[in-house]
Amino acid sequence: KGLGGQKHQRASQIPSEFSQGERVAMKEALKGAIHIPTVSFGPKEINTTALAEFGEYIRSVFPTVFKTSFVQHEVIGEYSHLFTVQGSDPSLQPYMLLAHSDVVPAPDEGWEVPPFSGLEHDGFIHGRGTLDNKNSVMAILQALELLLLRNYIPRRSFFIALGHDEEISGGAQKISALLQARGVQLAFIVDEGNFILDGFIPNLKKPFAIIAVTEKGAINLMLQVNTTPGHSSAPPKETSIGILAAAVSRLEQTPMPNMFGSGLLKMTLQELAHEFPFPTNIILSNLWLFGPLVSRLIERNYITNALVRTTTALTMFNAGVKVNVIPPVAQAIINFRVDPAQTVQEVLELVKNIVADNRVQFHVLSAIDPLPVSPSDHQALGYQLLRQTIRSVFPEVNIVAPGVCIGNTDSRHYTNLTTSIYRFNPLYLNPQSFQSIHGINEKISVRAYETQVKFIFEFIQNADTDQEPVPHLHEL
Numbered sequence: 001k002g003l004g005g006q007k008h009q010r011a012s013q014i015p016s017e018f019s020q021g022e023r024v025a026m027k028e029a030l031k032g033a034i035h036i037p038t039v040s041f042g043p044k045e046i047n048t049t050a051l052a053e054f055g056e057y058i059r060s061v062f063p064t065v066f067k068t069s070f071v072q073h074e075v076i077g078e079y080s081h082l083f084t085v086q087g088s089d090p091s092l093q094p095y096m097l098l099a100h101s102d103v104v105p106a107p108d109e110g111w112e113v114p115p116f117s118g119l120e121h122d123g124f125i126h127g128r129g130t131l132d133n134k135n136s137v138m139a140i141l142q143a144l145e146l147l148l149l150r151n152y153i154p155r156r157s158f159f160i161a162l163g164h165d166e167e168i169s170g171g172a173q174k175i176s177a178l179l180q181a182r183g184v185q186l187a188f189i190v191d192e193g194n195f196i197l198d199g200f201i202p203n204l205k206k207p208f209a210i211i212a213v214t215e216k217g218a219i220n221l222m223l224q225v226n227t228t229p230g231h232s233s234a235p236p237k238e239t240s241i242g243i244l245a246a247a248v249s250r251l252e253q254t255p256m257p258n259m260f261g262s263g264l265l266k267m268t269l270q271e272l273a274h275e276f277p278f279p280t281n282i283i284l285s286n287l288w289l290f291g292p293l294v295s296r297l298i299e300r301n302y303i304t305n306a307l308v309r310t311t312t313a314l315t316m317f318n319a320g321v322k323v324n325v326i327p328p329v330a331q332a333i334i335n336f337r338v339d340p341a342q343t344v345q346e347v348l349e350l351v352k353n354i355v356a357d358n359r360v361q362f363h364v365l366s367a368i369d370p371l372p373v374s375p376s377d378h379q380a381l382g383y384q385l386l387r388q389t390i391r392s393v394f395p396e397v398n399i400v401a402p403g404v405c406i407g408n409t410d411s412r413h414y415t416n417l418t419t420s421i422y423r424f425n426p427l428y429l430n431p432q433s434f435q436s437i438h439g440i441n442e443k444i445s446v447r448a449y450e451t452q453v454k455f456i457f458e459f460i461q462n463a464d465t466d467q468e469p470v471p472h473l474h475e476l
């Protein structure tokens, strides 16, 4: 039987029920984590004091994790944490859970409560990192702590990698290189990414879970224009600022091609089709006919638009030295998110054609192609374990479908260890909470956090149930 068959729908051995005292302790632990301002400000600007404090903090709130003989803890790159949980059956290939402890900055303005207060209000814990991604750091360790307290001994080994610089596209490479040097090959990885989506699609009342099996690529491109400086009282016809502004405006006004139909989205929509009322169900079931119509509707909304094309975001613009000096140089940075059906090279060609001005220089600051698509078939262990656990923890969610992650995750640094990378947060997300990620008023309900712990508690146990033999068995 495949992994999607009944044989693997076994209930967890230890019930995922937590006492009142445990539930209070778990939410207090998360609040304390939010209180530590582990902010990544910029490429070399991290709050090392807070990161060190965070390391001490997890030791104090998860004592059993740190004292269990079969859990090895290592600090990597000063502030990242790698846990190796040695399972009892070395014939089972290990897997890895990822999360990151750093957060983006959060100025106080606009927040209902101070962003690093971790205050509980109306059933929600408020603060930076409650959705991205201290919730996952804490929920993974909390679930392990609770399993260990119940004397659970995993069969399948697993790693927990907690990065400290994901928000500055940082150093997960160190953990990845270390594991590679140790000869580790993983059955799969689970990282942050997509969610159970609620309210993103008009007419679709029911929530649906999207497990991201790939993520978009990214290009940070600097455009630069140099012109001769001079006195502003006698300006030339065009300045570096004017030339550059026109170029970036052309880019903003010329969206990259709509790639609907060449990617996963079509598959996702077909899986969702029967959840919609008439006539949308018929339209989505017949994309061979209605594809062009559907793709036009999808691109109207700025969030779903990101699912059908490479996006173009003008994120930085610098020019000028003085009010009365013709600027010698103007620079702009554009952040592209590359659709999985395109490559970095193809996008750069399109960009050059759109700018079409040889006074504009191109400097690629960083570029990464879209990630390979991980398997989501009946034999795909990681995907099926996620699906099985979603079905058990969120029985009201009828649809679990593979999809694309529009952001980038630390998991892209681990492609040397596995071809099966899944990006999924066991949380509901609506458009408002989506905006709070990297925005203001980020918060998680106490209940949602308890459910995230429950999900991981069950997931670890599900990974220990009998599975089909996995090729390339590896001992830790």
Ligand SMILES: CC/C=C\C/C=C\C/C=C\C/C=C\C/C=C\C/C=C\CCC(=O)N[C@@H](Cc1ccccc1)C(=O)O
Pocket (backbone or CB within 6 Å): 166, 167, 168, 169, 192, 193, 194, 195, 197, 200, 210, 268, 269, 303, 304, 307, 403, 405, 406, 407, 408, 409, 429, 434, 437
């Ligand atoms: C049929 C329709 C199917 C699905 C969907 C409808 C809507 C999609 C809605 C929402 C998308 C859901 C979740 C996405 C949320 C967040 C993105 C996920 C992870 C991103 C993590 C992140 O922010 N990473 C940074 C990494 C980075 C840091 C510094 C410099 C470069 C990169 C990033 O991507 O910016």
Ligand SMILES: [Zn+2]
Pocket (backbone or CB within 6 Å): 100, 132, 133, 166, 192
């Ligand atoms: Zn994140």
Ligand SMILES: [Zn+2]
Pocket (backbone or CB within 6 Å): 104, 132, 167, 438
């Ligand atoms: Zn983030």
